[in-house]
Amino acid sequence: MGLVTANIHVKGVPLRRAFVEHTDPTGLTSLGWAITDRNGSFTFDAGLFSNSVDIKIHCQNSVVQVLNAPVLSAPIDIHVSVANGGTVKVENTGHNDVLDHFRILAKCQDVYDTVWRQFRPYNDSDRGDFPLRRPAGDVKHVYNTASRVQLNYPALLQSAIPSILTFVEPDASGNHSLPLMHIQNRTIEFRVFEEDAAAHQVDPMIIPHEFGHAMHFSAVSSNTRANFEAQYIGFLATHATNAYHDVNRPTTPFVAFIEAVGIFSERFFFFKKLVRPDVEDVALRQAFFRDELDHQTLGNHLVYVPVGTRSHGRITPALTGNDTEGAIYGAIYLDFASQVGLREAVGLVLDSQATSFDEFHTYVSGRGNNAWLTALNHAKTTWRL
Numbered sequence: 001m002g003l004v005t006a007n008i009h010v011k012g013v014p015l016r017r018a019f020v021e022h023t024d025p026t027g028l029t030s031l032g033w034a035i036t037d038r039n040g041s042f043t044f045d046a047g048l049f050s051n052s053v054d055i056k057i058h059c060q061n062s063v064v065q066v067l068n069a070p071v072l073s074a075p076i077d078i079h080v081s082v083a084n085g086g087t088v089k090v091e092n093t094g095h096n097d098v099l100d101h102f103r104i105l106a107k108c109q110d111v112y113d114t115v116w117r118q119f120r121p122y123n124d125s126d127r128g129d130f131p132l133r134r135p136a137g138d139v140k141h142v143y144n145t146a147s148r149v150q151l152n153y154p155a156l157l158q159s160a161i162p163s164i165l166t167f168v169e170p171d172a173s174g175n176h177s178l179p180l181m182h183i184q185n186r187t188i189e190f191r192v193f194e195e196d197a198a199a200h201q202v203d204p205m206i207i208p209h210e211f212g213h214a215m216h217f218s219a220v221s222s223n224t225r226a227n228f229e230a231q232y233i234g235f236l237a238t239h240a241t242n243a244y245h246d247v248n249r250p251t252t253p254f255v256a257f258i259e260a261v262g263i264f265s266e267r268f269f270f271f272k273k274l275v276r277p278d279v280e281d282v283a284l285r286q287a288f289f290r291d292e293l294d295h296q297t298l299g300n301h302l303v304y305v306p307v308g309t310r311s312h313g314r315i316t317p318a319l320t321g322n323d324t325e326g327a328i329y330g331a332i333y334l335d336f337a338s339q340v341g342l343r344e345a346v347g348l349v350l351d352s353q354a355t356s357f358d359e360f361h362t363y364v365s366g367r368g369n370n371a372w373l374t375a376l377n378h379a380k381t382t383w384r385l
């Protein structure tokens with residue numbers, strides 16, 4: 001028998017923990033399944049006298065399934081042949097119609113690994129590679145049955161109102177009441193891919209931000225998700241014709257609380273990538289809130305709205321009020337985090353099922369931990385929430 005081990009990359013990025021199917025040359029008969037490792041590598045038995053395999057690379061990994069919106073949101077796979085020791089570069093396979101989908105697949109994985117898997121509930125031992133848990137059974141069974149976020153690209157919904165094409169549906173009926181991300185076409189939304197963002201002097205923040213919403217929504221109960229869905233979709237529908245939210249623009253306490261999660265996700269991701277790629281874990285988390293309060297180094301790298309500063313241990317907010325996204329972000333993910341730890345702060349947000357800062361405060365108060373409550377009250381006063 002001949003074992004074939006090969007790699008899959010997309011534009012230089014390994015396709016990690018993606019589902020790969022071994023097929024016959026027609027692609028019609030399935031011969032086995034594998035999940036790529038952290039290098040994008042997999043192994044199949046090619047059989048006697050063979051040094052290569054036919055494979056289908058599915059546009060699904062352990063965190064997300066990317067769907068092809070223009071063709072009725074169908075799942076995506078590409079069929080290629082690869083020899084032992086070879087590297088499949090998705091951009092060279094003649095499947096340019098779905099190249100962007102595979103790039104987004106890899107990016108969601110990166111945001112999960114860089115940001116979310118260190119925070120509960122995702123740091124539980126039954127999650128890890130699979131944020132929504134890996135079912136028991138073989139890889140084919142996992143591919144078919146695992147809960148995962150879904151992502152529709154390029155989003156086609158509500159094309160008359162392009163300003164709301166990019167959003168995360170918290171409670172999508174088509175995804176078993178789990179989140180479905182709608183990502184606007186790169187021809188309109190320049191913040192999806194690095195090269196488009198660079199050409200238009202904006203940041204490639206869409207996936208780091210929106211995947212943060214998906215992780216927040218995935219962590220709460222189905223009842224809370226339904227509540228988010230009703231409020232968030234209602235908000236998007238009524239605010240669609242305005243530039244409807246931003247770090248420093250007052251909105252509703254609900255939207256401010258939800259959006260603070262997205263701001264945290266995108267800033268933590270870029271902080272690790274652009275400012276401190278040299279640190280991990282607790283050192284990274286501490287470096288993050290300290291730098292955001294004391295130096296705002298991200299301001300040298302991103303289109304950046306400062307939310308507040310700290311000098312001699314005293315925080316001076318630039319933004320205040322529980323209806324302002326940047327104030328909620330500063331209060332919870334910087335100020336409260338600097339007192340109780342970022343892991344605790346993020347964990348409590350996801351534990352709380354809260355839909356506003358007031359509900360979050362009520363939850364923390366009910367936990368009976370005096371140190372947490374004192375810290376949160378301090379932040380509440382500082383940021384005038």
Ligand SMILES: [Zn+2]
Binds near residue numbers: 209210213259262
């Ligand atoms: Zn958002």
